[in-house]
Structure formats: structure tokens, C-alpha cells
Amino acid sequence: MANDGRTGATCGPGCACSVGNEFGERSARHDLAAYRRRGPERTTKWLIEGLAVGGVDGLTVLDIGAGIGAVHLGLLAAGAVSAVDVDGSPAYVEVARAEARSAGVEGAVRHEVGDFVELAPLIAPADLVALDRVVCCYPDMEALIHLSVARARRRYGLVYPRDAAWMRLGSRAFNVVMRLLRQRTRAWIHRTADVDSIIRDAGFAPRVERATLFWQVVVYERT
Numbered sequence: 103m104a105n106d107g108r109t110g111a112t113c114g115p116g117c118a119c120s121v122g123n124e125f126g127e128r129s130a131r132h133d134l135a136a137y138r139r140r141g142p143e144r145t146t147k148w149l150i151e152g153l154a155v156g157g158v159d160g161l162t163v164l165d166i167g168a169g170i171g172a173v174h175l176g177l178l179a180a181g182a183v184s185a186v187d188v189d190g191s192p193a194y195v196e197v198a199r200a201e202a203r204s205a206g207v208e209g210a211v212r213h214e215v216g217d218f219v220e221l222a223p224l225i226a227p228a229d230l231v232a233l234d235r236v237v238c239c240y241p242d243m244e245a246l247i248h249l250s251v252a253r254a255r256r257r258y259g260l261v262y263p264r265d266a267a268w269m270r271l272g273s274r275a276f277n278v279v280m281r282l283l284r285q286r287t288r289a290w291i292h293r294t295a296d297v298d299s300i301i302r303d304a305g306f307a308p309r310v311e312r313a314t315l316f317w318q319v320v321v322y323e324r325t
């Protein structure tokens with residue numbers, strides 16, 4: 103069990119920490135080293151750029167499943183005033199906190215450990231909400247999208263797998279390997295139409311859409 107945020111919530115079975123082995127210390131250190139070598143991934147850069155169109159001076163950020171914190175660190179560097187990082191992995195939150203310290207923005211970031219779906223009632227709305235490669239780690243897409251888009255005041259951006267035959271095939275193969283290795287991590291390819299309709303129903307329209315072979319990056323704006 104872990105809780106180093108201010109919500110008082112704990113991280114137990116059923117929360118994203120239950121995949122702690124997979125999003126553990128080793129993986130966090132590996133991602134941090136890659137970030138320091140090359141900066142954010144290409145799709146993460148697109149997400150930051152899409153959220154920052156027109157400027158982010160004075161805006162607040164909610165970064166769900168932030169990993170080492172690339173999205174909120176990028177937005178803070180662009181002028182955002184503060185950020186909340188909610189991640190189910192204590193190891194990633196520890197690294198994100200240290201990275202915020204080295205970037206000199208420690209005082210502008212609040213870190214919460216736990217499953218966002220469980221913590222959502224305790225998390226305040228933000229101008230910009232980001233989910234970078236998080237939807238694919240979580241089985242209950244509807245709850246994750248509903249609760250997170252409800253906290254977005256201006257823009258809502260996500261990076262998630264393309265809804266394509268080769269991705270479904272790949273995720274099935276990946277999940278078989280994970281099962282054989284007795285790992286709990288699963289990759290979920292949720293239907294783009296389902297994700298998109300929840301976000302539109304919440305009053306948003308897509309403004310930026312980009313894709314690689316595997317990922318789609320979509321930034322929505324409140325209409």
C-alpha cells in the first residue's frame with residue numbers, strides 16, 4: 103500500500119499499482135534515462151504542442167498516468183502555472199518528483215499515487231488534462247475517460263493505440279506473453295469511436311489529430 107499524495111487515498115488491489123512490477127523502479131529508471139538522452143517521445147511532443155496551442159500562460163494541468171512527468175514538465179516549461187500528477191505507480195511518481203526538483207518546478211507540482219478512477223472525486227478540475235499512453239493500460243476505459251474529461255476545463259489530450267487490426271493482433275500476442283510470464287500487465291485496444299463519443303458528449307471537439315503506425319494523438323477543445 104502506498105500514498106504519498108494529499109488525498110489520503112491508498113493504492114491497493116484493483117488500482118494501477120497492482121501492475122507495480124511492470125511500472126516499477128527499473129522501468130521508471132529506464133524511461134528517465136531515455137528522456138534525459140532524447141527528450142520526450144515524438145507522440146508526447148505532439149501531445150504537449152497540441153495542448154499548448156495559443157499559449158498556456160497561467161493555465162493548470164492534470165497529468166494522469168504521467169510516468170516520469172514529461173507532459174506536465176513540458177507544459178510548465180511553456181508557461182503553465184501548476185500541475186497535478188496522478189499515477190498508480192509509486193516508482194514513477196518518485197522519479198517524476200525528483201525530475202520536477204531538478205527542473206526547478208517542484209513547488210508547482212503536486213504528486214498523487216493511486217488509481218485516478220478511485221481518486222477522481224478528490225481531484226480538482228484543471229485547464230488542461232492529459233493522458234499519455236494510459237488508456238491502453240486500463241481495462242475500464244469508460245470510467246477513465248468519463249471521470250478525466252469531466253475534470254478538463256479547456257483542453258483534453260490523449261495518446262492511445264490506433265484502433266487497427268494489426269494493433270489488436272499485437273495486443274493479443276503481447277497479452278499471451280504477459281500471461282505466460284505471469285505478469286499482470288495487459289494492453290487494451292479500446293475502440294476509437296467509443297473513446298471519441300464519450301469526449302464529444304462531454305462538450306469537446308477534436309482540434310489536433312496526428313498518428314504514427316501504432317499511436318494516435320488527439321487534443322480536444324471545449325466547444
Ligand SMILES: C[S@@+](CC[C@H](N)C(=O)[O-])C[C@H]1O[C@@H](n2cnc3c(N)ncnc32)[C@H](O)[C@@H]1O
Pocket residue numbers: 118119125133146166167168169170188189190191194216217218219233234235236239240246
Ligand atoms: C505506459 S505508462 C505511460 C507513462 C507516460 N505517460 C508516458 O507516456 O511515458 C502508463 C502509466 O499510467 C499509469 N496508469 C495506468 N492506469 C492508471 C490509472 N487508472 N490511474 C493512474 N495511473 C495510471 C501507470 O502507472 C503508468 O505510469
